[in-house]
Amino acid sequence: METNVLNPIPEKEFERLMELSELDLDYSDLDDQFKDLTKLAAKIAGTAISLINLIDTFTQWSIAHYGLPIDQMPREKSVCQYTIVGDDPLEVEDLSADERFNKFDYVTEDPNLRYYYGIPLTTKDGNNIGALCVLDDDQKNLTPEKIEMLKIIATEIVGRLSAYKALNTLKDELEEAKESQRKLSHDIRGPLGGIIGVADLIKEQGEKKDVDDILELINLIKQGGQSLLELADDVLSSSNTEEMRSPKSNEFNLYTLKDKLEQLYIPQAKAKYIDLTIVNESENAEIPFPKNKILQILGNIISNAIKFTPDGGMVMVRQEFNLNKESDTAKLLFSIKDTGVGISSGKIEEILNENAQSTSGTKGESGYGFGLPLVKHLIDKLDGNLHINSIEGEGTLFKVTLPIK
Template sequence: MRITKAESLQQEYLRIKKLSEFDLDLYELRDQFKSLMELAGHIAGTEVSVVNLIDNYSQWTLSAVEDEPKRIAKEDSICAYTIRSSSFMEVERLDLDDRFKNKAYVVGEEAYRYYLGMPLTLSSGENVGSLCMLDTRQQDIGLEKKQALAVIAREIVYKLEHRKKLNETLHTLSETVRIKNQVAHDVRGPIHGIAGLAESVEEEDLSADEMREYFSLIKKSGYSIIEMTDEILNSGRENEVQSSRRINMADLQERLIQLYELPAKSKNLGFNVFVNREKGQLKFSRRRVLSIFGNLISNSIKFTPSGGSIEVHINIINTEIGKQLNVVVQDNGVGMSSAALENYFEDVSELSIGTGGEKGFGLGLKLVNELVHELGGTMKISSEIDKGTKTSILIPIN
């Protein structure tokens, strides 16, 4: 049964949202996958063996022989086709395939001819990337070797999912310590009050009315302790498990520059990330942060023409509800009309073309909006045709 465009877009949205839940740091992942990529290359006998993860806009490549992750646009990716399948995808002659024969990696200096991709399928069913084999020569990889490569692909997924579970477990442990400390702090005051009242009852000669008044105060203090512990225990059950990994603004600035400076330069765009240096070392949960920034910056790169600029401002501010991470991403790109802005968070979006010909379906801002609200934050967007877009976000932190 052929699926509709709306169903296809919904599936893709769920796929990129599932990938965002892993809170992946590409620089950390490379070391975890290095030995598996080397093993895959040895089994296949190909010149290139890499792991590709595919988000809303980009394919990010992790290699056993290169320290830095590489990025290409999603529409230039072969693996973007692989993730649509439940099985491996093989292209014996890239230069004869109409989908790929004009790609830079087929006609350029590397001139790849052969491709084999094994989808990285999560236990929930979504394909978030592939184990990719490339060679400048034609290859004949037998079924037995392909089955072995499929096993390696499953091991890569296992490592991804195990990493996520480990982060959740670490958070549970840290949350337990936080609750213990909160209980100790909140209960100390009422307990001291009860002890003081009890000493007074014990040491002083009190009338029956005075005794009743003291016992009434003791009872109220006891109930206040019960209410506090109930509130703490209930909130501990209701809160979604969050990653315990933390990051500061200075490190976040460096990571964003590492990941997005080159894509911006490839379109001749100015790209700057500013942080409040006085608070640069303050740490906060990194949960969803890289996904939020990545989608906003990629969206700006897509819709800002050559010669334009993108600015990212990061700060921690004090508000009535406590400390919040204040994020502003601003560009001077093509912008959006008020009508387009009103409809941008609908489930189905039309195909949009970036200033460099990049393709997309407008899922990035929809995803960011949902991630921000899951964190208890707020998001505001202002935009004007031919003047650019400004996205402002506040996320509570502790």
């Protein structure tokens, strides 16, 4: 573990971030699955507030909350960043008396928080991906029995997250099965069409020879083949074409992805008066594609761009879906351009080799050194490409290419 009291980093930070990214979560779409547990935790602890927080490279995401309507905050301003560096719960009896937290807005201003108790959300591989915490504006005294019940809730949270991942994996497998069904219907249409064509030809020849028995048999063949062809058409139409159907729960299209990125990251941009703009540049914007780590990839790049862009700057995200119907291939193209401080050529090489070290942002935001190497790792796993062009003092352009099945 890093010993810097103002920038605590778990010992296995990259492994921790990798396991969190493997869950492939939409941080803004989990409250319904977990809000019952935050309410239960608050009632057990006797506190006004309870949060379930997941912590990625730059941000603490409150995926469920009770008593405090908060969705996210910078990681370096959170208390839970200290909880995840150890295996034991963290208790802060008075936040206003602790130099790590006494200058934060939520301590000096409304809701004037004082008490904090956090329990790490530890996976079966031993990584703390976040914390369950209870907070109050008055000091509390949790009994051992209450603490044990809070630990049980924390275990349940991790179990539900794992189940959520398993369910999404099952959905992906079902979608693959439907895709196989679609391909099968295509494959059988050709041979069936050929059978019907041959039947027509034999029928014409048979009529000339006036062979009634043969014609009757040929008509039966034709009728059976036509029925199978209609069945194949029904199967094909039920699976529908990619262009006509709406995205399923495990998919985006460029429109829904744009909406999600704006929902998650415009609050971060507004905090620094940065103009974050996301545009679609594709005639295929309605075609669905698998979510598959796209939020994790783009989210880390956008957060990094915001972090290294001075107040009043700009971050522009362009999205494109490139579909080649002749070769039956598709790819997603993303460009993220900022007006930030830029990246040196040596730093770019470190990032592309997944060896980058931590640096601080334009307003002193803490750096954790794993965001862009994690992005490179995720892109490589998807057989994609990452290109970085930068001019120090002027800004950086990230280009991401991801092949799509």
